[in-house]
Amino acid sequence: MSNKNLRIWDQVEKTDTRYTKDAKVGGQQITSLNGTAMIMKATEVFGPAGIGFGWKVLEERFDKGAEMFSGEGEKRISLGHELNHTVKIQFWFKQDGERGELEQYGCTPYLYKSKYGTTTDGEAPKKSLTDAIKKSLSMLGFSADVFLGLFDDQEYVSQLKDEQLLEQAEDKAAEEERQKQERLDYIASVIKSLREAQSANEMKKIHDVAVRKLAARRDEKAVTRIVREYEEQKTRFDEEKAA
Structure with a gap:
């Protein structure tokens, strides 16, 4: 029996892979979520924005960051400080006749040093608002698989894509048959590789990779x-x- 408190979470925790992309932020590789897609999902669950859910800007400001410099040694000069745009919102939603509220922040670099010199982002306020809305939705479970780090596991992403392809397919029977055949072909290729392995170490690596992949898909028969x-x-x- 499902937990009533997780009713929203269970509906929205899986992310549609069509609306994600890889991005690098602060030197880290992340999965970037499409804000419009998250709003679309929220509309599906709560109703139209402004009626079933919405937000109000409570605070907006520019925060001073690190000092920027140009040149080296005696020619080193200050370019001023970085500026980051910050917005605080009150996010609200309606569920079963009740209104829920939570507060969240969104932040975006506004003035910063790039390879072209000092740069300003005129879209910073819009980006900060989108960031705050996405973070608010994440607190309700939207795209929880991304925030929980499951998208770091390529097997999880691969399985999720297969599930979504089946769900979105016009001919579900044909797509299901394609996925079944793909599974059989993979198992056959692993068996062939095991039989042709030239050393115990090579064979163990083939075994370990295959078992890890199939276990991630909860395919116990294939693992066996x-x-x-x-x-x-x-x-x-x-x-x-022994010889």
Whole structure:
């Protein structure tokens, strides 16, 4: 029986991979979420923006950051300080006739040093607002799989894409058959690789990668088949070592 408190979370925790992209922020590789797609999902759950959910800007400001410099040694001069745009919002939503509220911040670099010199981002206020809305929705469980780090696991993403392809397919039977055949082809290729492995180490690596991938998809039958084949093929090298 599902937990009533997780009713919203369970509806919105999985992210539609069509609306994500890889991005680098602060030197870190992240999964970037499309703000409009999150609003669309919120509309599906709560109703139109302004009726079923919405937000109010409570505070907006520019925060001073690190000092910027140009040149080296005696020619080093100050360019001033970085500025970051910050917005604080009150996000609200309606569920079962009740109104819920929460507060969240959004931040965006506004004035900063780039390879072209000092740069300003005229879109910073809009980006900060979008950031605050996305963070507010994340507190309700929207795209929880991204925020929980599940998108760092490529097998999770691959499985999610297959689920969404099946859900969105016009011919669901054909898509289901395609995925079944893809699974069988993968298992067959792993078995072939195990049989052709030239060393025990090579075979173990093939086994470990396949089992990890299939276990992530909760495909216990396939895992059992790969493990059985591995144990059978391992005797080749055990016999060689004994000889």
